[in-house]
Amino acid sequence: MNIGQLTTPALVVQRALLDRNLATMAAALPGARMRPHVKAHKCSALAARQAGMGHTGFTCATITEMERLAGSGLGEDLLLANEVVDATRLGALVRAGARVTMAVDSDEIIAAAVAAGVPEVLIDVNVGLPRCGCRPEEAGRLAERARRQGLSVRGVMGYEGHIVGLEERSRRVELLEESMTLLQGAHEDVGGDVISAGGTGTYDINHWATEIQAGSYALMDTAYGKLGLPFSQALSVLATVISVSSEWAVADCGLKSLGMDHGNPTVDEATVLFCSDEHLTFVPRRRVRVGDRISVIPAHVDPTVAYHEYLHVADGEEVVDHWPVDMRGW
């Protein structure tokens, strides 16, 4: 099958670029030094490819992601790097044989882990991003409480989400030291083998973490593309030109096939004007005709992938596989 035969809009992954991204990361952070975050692709077939590169522990943001990985035989060491109030379904995964660790940042979430029968936790520490995570000085008390309730505390987690996207590398390095000093301090109070942190933007500068939770590096997007990282844009949304006027052209992808929180997508040799639900209006710098196919590069990969049912895997123009985006929903 040729990519020209795909119904558009369609997510297309260039296999060679994906594999190169995976290989680059595996060389930098081999084996358990890297715990791929699957929220960026939500695709168990892609996760299996990451496992094939030697990373057999995974990071998840939702219980559904945990379930799908376990159901695909990838349940060797699953971390839910997020708080959940009802962990019942995680307990079922444990009883079915998966290794499940969950992030906890409060007495309530510790209680949820205990109630559900999730045996292992990381203390989630706030390292500067206004989101989840306890205050660093609270981490020791929470670890003690968790252990008293029979949980095994594997260590700490602290996501520097306010730093990973900064374009200037020196600024990332500088702020990272502050964040990771907080995490290191918390780890001294908590104990355990694991310091889990990091993302695609800090994978090569975060030397404090024992494991890096990067996700976007596999497929990439234009936001991370600005950072000068050694990862290529492997993903695009294939769209069809459906209307051409003297001043602009319109393709059939829009707000329902692209995550828009980071702004407009990018089209080669064109200026993107705006997106509607099922349209992208752009000003091409070369002649385009109704029926032409264009590649649209999303600004943010994670919420883009979550709109689609398949990742179509291509070798140049040839479609070689269709991978279900099987970790969607909650």
Place this chain on the structure above:
Amino acid sequence: MNIGQLTTPALVVQRALLDRNLATMAAALPGARMRPHVKAHKCSALAARQAGMGHTGFTCATITEMERLAGSGLGEDLLLANEVVDATRLGALVRAGARVTMAVDSDEIIAAAVAAGVPEVLIDVNVGLPRCGCRPEEAGRLAERARRQGLSVRGVMGYEGHIVGLEERSRRVELLEESMTLLQGAHEDVGGDVISAGGTGTYDINHWATEIQAGSYALMDTAYGKLGLPFSQALSVLATVISVSSEWAVADCGLKSLGMDHGNPTVDEATVLFCSDEHLTFVPRRRVRVGDRISVIPAHVDPTVAYHEYLHVADGEEVVDHWPVDMRGW
């Protein structure tokens, strides 16, 4: 079932508010004066409720929406208000007994209708939004071409998408006249019974159109909420508070459960700081605790609904139905 038992994030529709919105619209634009646009809800059960109010013709943005409506017995008069280069699947719908009309704005799209065996078209006219639609002065020529090729031209379509969202009513009225004068001129050249236009923001001021293509009025969002229309916010994303610090709280809905092109969602008695993939960080003005449920009102309904598998229909706190969002994908 109580809404407290729903797995979050979850789309919740208050049935009484939805029904009131539908009744308000049906009173203003009865029967065929209104052709509900299903892109705003992508739910055939909700479309059936609109048909029950007397609107038996529907507007669609994708071929999948057309197929699902026809498959649900709602194929009496379906308009694809969008250009498609490959109309093969629409031809199959026609042969299965649905009435199918498609928008055409170029020779190529006319050829697509002919090739697929779609018998009826509307000439799509650009009335000011930089998107699809021919120049008004081209409409007559396209109609003639379509008729020469055996198509039945039912009339014209012209969506004033640049006007429907303007907050000031007098400004909408003023610009609408300009747009609809263009459409009326095109209609004189084209002929046919149909002048299809309009949206939720112009449903009561567009007196040029023979039918209005409104969609958002059924569920509403905060963008349309600013216009002072007689429709209530019937839809929210139910989320669970998973983390509380001294300065902010975090709930479990984010970029993958909310369309973000119109900006952040709204939470009652709170200031929303930002969304991450699966998180909403907000500053509550009342005390919240881990495990509390909150209602999050999306800024843009269409791309929000498209992330979800179900609309959970509630009567107050009681969940009375689960409607599949069955028109997703392409």
